[in-house]
Amino acid sequence: MASAFAHAFSAFAIGKVFPKALISKTVITLGILSAVMPDADVIAFRFGIPYEHMFGHRGITHSFFFAAIWALLLIGIFHAKDITKDKKVVFLYYFIATASHGILDGLTTGGRGVAFFAPLLDQRYFLPWKIIKVSPLSIERFFSEWGMQVIMSEAFWVGIPSLLLIFLGYYMNRKKQ
Numbered sequence: 670m671a672s673a674f675a676h677a678f679s680a681f682a683i684g685k686v687f688p689k690a691l692i693s694k695t696v697i698t699l700g701i702l703s704a705v706m707p708d709a710d711v712i713a714f715r716f717g718i719p720y721e722h723m724f725g726h727r728g729i730t731h732s733f734f735f736a737a738i739w740a741l742l743l744i745g746i747f748h749a750k751d752i753t754k755d756k757k758v759v760f761l762y763y764f765i766a767t768a769s770h771g772i773l774d775g776l777t778t779g780g781r782g783v784a785f786f787a788p789l790l791d792q793r794y795f796l797p798w799k800i801i802k803v804s805p806l807s808i809e810r811f812f813s814e815w816g817m818q819v820i821m822s823e824a825f826w827v828g829i830p831s832l833l834l835i836f837l838g839y840y841m842n843r844k845k846q
């Protein structure tokens with residue numbers, strides 16, 4: 670995993686590039702939750718499901734398929750009654766926010782890779798650049814030298830691009846008014 674902070678901040682920043690009228694605070698909050706939630710799969714370890722398994726860590730919850738289903742689910746639950754909003758755009762935001770989790774994990778220096786194409790393919794992938802220092806799975810270990818290095822690495826590789834997105838979004842949204 671990248672840390673929950675990195676996932677949350679990315680989803681927030683991605684939301685800022687979308688039209689302000691469609692992406693409300695509630696939508697952004699759901700986007701942030703969507704970006705953090707895939708790591709709930711660490712619970713698999715408790716049930717003895719191995720890392721490499723499709724239902725293991727970085728498995729199905731980190732796939733594009735899951736991101737699409739999850740985004741549809743959120744639209745169904747939270748936007749069923751919206752008739753004024755363009756749901757496709759909101760869907761796209763939820764999808765990208767959720768999928769951004771796997772993408773960031775695919776850029777990390779450790780772990781087993783991400784099952785981007787589950788359930789079709791079992792295989793795990795990394796992106797060609799393993800640049801983000803991998804975050805420990807346990808909270809205790811996050812408060813250590815390792816955690817410090819993770820924060821520095823994420824501040825650079827996630828924080829700076831996210832800030833750029835926020836500025837870009839601000840500019841794009843301002844121009845339209």
Ligand SMILES: [Zn+2]
Nearest residue numbers: 670671708774
């Ligand atoms: Zn993850």
